[in-house]
Each structure stands twice: as C-alpha cells, then as structure tokens.
Amino acid sequence: MPAYPNDSSAEIAASLGTLEAGTAVSGVAKALLEIFTRGDIEPGTRLPPERQLASTLGVGRSAVREALAALEILGIVHVRPGSGTYLRGSASELLPQTLSWGLMLDEPKTRELIDVRGALEIYAARLAATRMSDEELASLGARVEEMRASVDTLERFVEADLQFHLELARSTDNSVLLDLLQSIRSLLRVWVDRAVQEPAEALAAIEEHAAVHAAIATRDPDAAASAMALHMNTAARRLAGALE
Structure with missing residues (x-):
C-alpha cells in the first residue's frame, strides 16, 4: 500500500x-x-x-x-x-469514474470492456518484453512477492495486483496505452476488487503473474504475450463470475 x-x-x-x-x-x-x-x-x-x-x-x-x-x-x-x-x-485514472455508475449497471458493456482490457494487456506484455529495464523487471517481480505475502489479506493482494499491471504498462513507454489501461481498470475497479474471494483463486492468480514476469524476463515478446493471454483468459472468467 x-x-x-x-x-x-x-x-x-x-x-x-x-x-x-x-x-x-x-x-x-x-x-x-x-x-x-x-x-x-x-x-x-x-x-x-x-x-x-x-x-x-x-x-x-x-x-x-x-x-x-x-x-x-x-x-x-x-x-x-x-x-x-x-x-x-x-x-487519468479518475476521469472515467464520472461514467462508472451508469456503465457498471450495463453488463454487456462491462463484458466488452473486459475483452478490450485483455487485448491491451497482451499487447503491453509484448512491448514490455523488449522495453522493460532490468530495474523495472526486478520491481515487477517484487509485486509478485507482495501478492504471495498478501494471500490472506485481499485488499493488499488486489493493490499488489493493480501495481503489477500498472508498472508493466508504464514500462512500455507508451503513454496512450498506459492511459487506456488505467481508464479501463478504473471502470472495472469494483469487479476487479470482487473477482478474487478465495485463497485458491489468489494462489492461481499469483502463478499467472509469476509466469508473465518470467516470460518478460526472457525478453521474448511472443512468450510474454502468450503468458499474459493465459492470465487474461482466467482473469476474464473470474471477472465474469463477479458479474454474475
């Protein structure tokens, strides 16, 4: 925090x-x-x-x-x-909140946002594989460890998850991509906070983030995109469960 x-x-x-x-x-x-x-x-x-x-x-x-x-x-x-x-x-995070109440009541739009977020996160991981500095990579790994240490405190776990994705997006050196991801994350914030409710779900999410970090460390854009795609697929399922 x-x-x-x-x-x-x-x-x-x-x-x-x-x-x-x-x-x-x-x-x-x-x-x-x-x-x-x-x-x-x-x-x-x-x-x-x-x-x-x-x-x-x-x-x-x-x-x-x-x-x-x-x-x-x-x-x-x-x-x-x-x-x-x-x-x-x-x-840049707060501007979309003026629309959040109405948008979150519309389930189809929320599901569409989840799809868009997944695509952007995959692209961000691809860019990060070649643009992330060694210092940023180490910091990203520290976020994974924060998640491991916060399994029993969901508020801290969600915050570490948020910071992981934020740091990854920043490392792309693409301000438009960063703003888009921040905006979508803000609009999905309530559902993201509710998506992980059980320790088993948290442990699964940790391994997904660790896999993304490891893939980026190889500096292979395809491997990083693939690892993020797997994470976004299961994350989307968790978000869909929160919506339901």
Whole structure:
C-alpha cells in the first residue's frame, strides 16, 4: 500500500461551495469528483475531515460519509482508519469514474470492456518484453512477492495486483496505452476488487503473474504475450463470475 504524505485539506475545502438543497449524497460525490478530475490534487492527498466537508457543503455528515463510501467502492479514495480519507489515483485514472455508475449497471458493456482490457494487456506484455529495464523487471517481480505475502489479506493482494499491471504498462513507454489501461481498470475497479474471494483463486492468480514476469524476463515478446493471454483468459472468467 502506498504512503499518503500529502495534506491539502484547506485547498480542497476552499474549492468547494455550498450545495443546493436536496442534492445530498450525489451532490457531495459530484462536487468532490469535479475537484479530483481537474488534476490539481495529487494522488495521496488527504481530504478534509467529514465535519469540515459537511460544514463547507452545507449538508449533514451522513451525506458526506455515504458519498465517501461510494467513492471508496469505486476506487477513487482510500479510507485509512484513524488517519483519514485520501485521494487514490491520478487524473487519468479518475476521469472515467464520472461514467462508472451508469456503465457498471450495463453488463454487456462491462463484458466488452473486459475483452478490450485483455487485448491491451497482451499487447503491453509484448512491448514490455523488449522495453522493460532490468530495474523495472526486478520491481515487477517484487509485486509478485507482495501478492504471495498478501494471500490472506485481499485488499493488499488486489493493490499488489493493480501495481503489477500498472508498472508493466508504464514500462512500455507508451503513454496512450498506459492511459487506456488505467481508464479501463478504473471502470472495472469494483469487479476487479470482487473477482478474487478465495485463497485458491489468489494462489492461481499469483502463478499467472509469476509466469508473465518470467516470460518478460526472457525478453521474448511472443512468450510474454502468450503468458499474459493465459492470465487474461482466467482473469476474464473470474471477472465474469463477479458479474454474475
């Protein structure tokens, strides 16, 4: 889990204005999303406390609490008990979230997104085989070990999985591919978080990631693409199970 050193509560609070009566939870979520997706707030920034947000927006604390809970489910913020609520991703990750609620209710589109993600991940693995540095390869292997160490803590396991794919995409030196994968991952975030629920599923996913890492280490694009294709096939089945 990444560290969250930034604290721009005053900046965020100053960006908010009082909401119109009756907007409640959806209004709070929309107001926060508008600030987050502008790109001015860095990932890891701590949000103002619930009491301050409620006062600034002119709503009850329960509305703020429910809105933050919804944003956490979608992967936009991360709540650390006893510490506060933090912005989780970058602007490129968060922009698609304004569409997430409606999209995730549409099962056919979600399944189509899963297909597109698989194709892009396979292409990313092919590029990474020849473009990933030795340092990046070592870091990718460390993510696999983090997954092994987190089998009994699914939240940490999912985070290590996310970072594995993010680091792989970054190593392609293709910003368009990276943004596309981040966007799709954001839209699928709820289902990705639910896809692995049993230790046996986690262990299978670990071996798939280890195989991808090993294939990339051979610097063979075909081998890397093949290993990722196998992973995406079983990952798609797990996601489909979460949808059902």
